[in-house]
Amino acid sequence: MTVLIEHGFEGLRTRRVAEQAGVNIATLHYYFSxxxxxxxxxxxxxxxxxxxxxxxxxPRARNPGLARLRQEFADxxxxxxxERSLLLVMQEFIHRARRCPAIDQILQPFLGxxxxxxxxxxxxxVEEGSFRTEVxxxxxxxxxxxxxxxxxxxxxxxxxxFRALERALVxxxxxxxxxxxxxxxxxxx
Numbered sequence: 303m304t305v306l307i308e309h310g311f312e313g314l315r316t317r318r319v320a321e322q323a324g325v326n327i328a329t330l331h332y333y334f335s336x337x338x339x340x341x342x343x344x345x346x347x348x349x350x351x352x353x354x355x356x357x358x359x360x361p362r363a364r365n366p367g368l369a370r371l372r373q374e375f376a377d378x379x380x381x382x383x384x385e386r387s388l389l390l391v392m393q394e395f396i397h398r399a400r401r402c403p404a405i406d407q408i409l410q411p412f413l414g415x416x417x418x419x420x421x422x423x424x425x426x427x428v429e430e431g432s433f434r435t436e437v438x439x440x441x442x443x444x445x446x447x448x449x450x451x452x453x454x455x456x457x458x459x460x461x462x463x464f465r466a467l468e469r470a471l472v473x474x475x476x477x478x479x480x481x482x483x484x485x486x487x488x489x490x491x
Contacts, residue, residue: 303387304387305322307390310394311394314340314341316330316337342408345409348392348412349415351385351388352388352416355381355385355388356377356380357373357381359376365430365431365432365476366426366427367426367427368476370426370427371468374446374450378450378460379460390454392454393454395409417447418443420443421442421443422439424437424439427471427472432472432473432476434470437470437471442471445467446471449467450463
């Protein structure tokens with residue numbers, strides 16, 4: 303990951319990767335016979351990290367969809383604070399995918415899985431009565447994914463964007479209840 307962060311895809315050389323990993327070039331080529339396979343392996347690694355590494359959970363909510371939404375926000379802030387390299391590599395993948403169909407083909411399954419998870423979360427939230435029905439889950443997932451990816455490198459905007467997404471997706475009465483409870487000393491739904 304370090305080589306990609308420091309040099310971008312243009313400077314991604316298997317020799318550099320081998321040196322950074324502390325292995326000889328033959329060992330690297332044994333596991334990743336082409337640069338494309340190395341990139342695919344890195345994308346798989348990123349996907350696994352994002353699936354398994356999460357921020358400590360925000361305060362519990364009675365509504366699973368709402369809790370999952372807030373976990374997504376907490377994860378973005380956590381990655382920026384504690385695992386920034388994941389976001390930087392993701393950013394590099396996204397920028398390169400715009401110009402390189404092979405990278406785009408590697409990236410799309412990962413992004414599709416993420417958007418699918420967001421869409422499932424939004425469907426759950428609609429079914430439980432937490433989220434607005436006017437925002438179809440596929441559109442809400444696209445909005446969230448675009449907004450969260452656009453935040454990379456702008457931590458000063460995290461809270462503003464998180465609140466805006468909540469207002470766009472969550473039923474107003476739940477947001478009002480949350481504000482009343484926070485003002486009353488409890489932030490649980």
